[in-house]
Amino acid sequence: MEKVRVRFAPSPTGYLHIGGLRTVLFNYLFAKHYNGDFILRIEDTDRSRYVEGAFEDIKESIKWLGITWDEGPDAGGDKGPYFQSERLDFYKKYAERLVNEGTAYKCFCTSERIQEIKEKQKASKEQIRYDKHCRNFSKDEVAKNEAADLPYVIRFKVSEEGQTKFEDYLRDEVVFENAQLDDFIILKTDGFPTYHLASVVDDHLMEITHVLRGEEWISSTPKHVLLYNALSFKMPEFVHLPVILSSKGGKLSKRDGATQVREFMEKGYLAEAMTNFLVLLGWSLDGSTSMFTMQELEKVFTLEQIGKNSPVFDIEKLNDYNGKYIREKSVKELADLCYPYMLDAGIVKDDTEGTRIYFESIMELLKERLVLLSDVVESAKCFFIDKIDYEDGSMLIPKKTSPDQVKSVFKLSLEKLEHLEDFSVENLENSLRKLIDELGLKAGQIFMALRITVTGSKVSPGLFETMSVLGKQRCMARIKDALAVLE
């Protein structure tokens, strides 16, 4: 088997979409599985849609998963350049060759004229397509237009009969009637190629063996096939990956929440979770294995197990993965990952060793409870703030408990804690449980009152663990504060 060479060819017209990242993953895994090359090529042939920063974002998003490209921007390679805007001569050469051979022609129609016929066709409910006005110009007519310096595009001359077919790896033969195809443009007025020409020429020149791309390309593949044949290029294997759908129907869009890779990074999704989630969107090993490392995936990933139905993006599942991978991290790793969120939120101001150590002890408690790294801000806040707002104090009184009972518990707790030298989880639990026994109260209620006192929330890690981490000073101060509010 010849060496596998695949490419991911994004256009820098926006930040990388989550669906694009999946395409990257599939390409990469396929290449690595067969010891092949993964190439990154930038399809910047639409100057009007260029978005500043998109190129950087695409690179960063890919690298986030730990994926690198063997050839492409920054990596180099002997099939470059890897920006299509720097390869204009190639496209021009091939376009002209097609014109000379009579399989393409110059079209001098103005966009106004095209617009006009389109509207007419729309009104009479005809198929919308080019009317082939310039298709059969005589040499003289063409020469006259050229002499007049009229701007032109180059169109591919599609046969009016017959069919164009190709093999798609996932769905066998796909057939299109040529009559359905338009005389599509391959070179624009500005001398830039359209996607069709550019990708075919580049895939050939870069010796791409397999084209793994989104399913939305199926309907333009016959155009590519026509080009491959006209240019006598060897056809790559086509693998059209089903697109990721929204749970609300249709393509994944902003209305579904995050769609850009960047947003997931910022919210604190782990690359491991994203990789796992994404690879299982349309691929499965055996229907039961659900956690893979990148290395394992490289070993087991093959095309045979790719499904052909469009999967729905299920954020719940991604969240589940994220929680699982968070729990697999060491406390140290997790603390490093979470600390920037604390800094960003302004909850911790410094990055001293002391704060770090304190933060790690907090992470020990939060580890089991985080879904997103960014959740740390809300959960860890109470460990850093100076005062907790108890409002009018009513939040401190659990159901079926009187204010007096709470007050006496607080007072007695203070006494007990005062004498507690070692604020260990064990000591805290022993002494507080003993206190409740002595008073003949229900543990749940009292612990809840203390929890709210100490954390300001009804939800927290274990009370004794939390108090132990907070330390004697803070706990006592907060109970005193709470007591003051109740008095």
Add this chain to the structure above:
RNA sequence: GUCCCCAUCGUCUAGCGGUUAGGACAUCGCCCUCUCAAGGCGGGAACAGGGGUUCAAUUCCCCUUGGGGAUACCA
């Protein structure tokens, strides 16, 4: 409208003619328990419909329906 693709629990999927149709997420119940998680145990939940082919169809073929995609001098 036209063309193309797809079709197993709510979701991701296993299944590649004969299975009590399996797993995961979500959901529900129970256990653990100071709340919330995590964890453990258990429950409900699917072959879109109709024709064929076959001794036998979830599985192969056709139609219908449903969903998706494409219809640009965008990729």
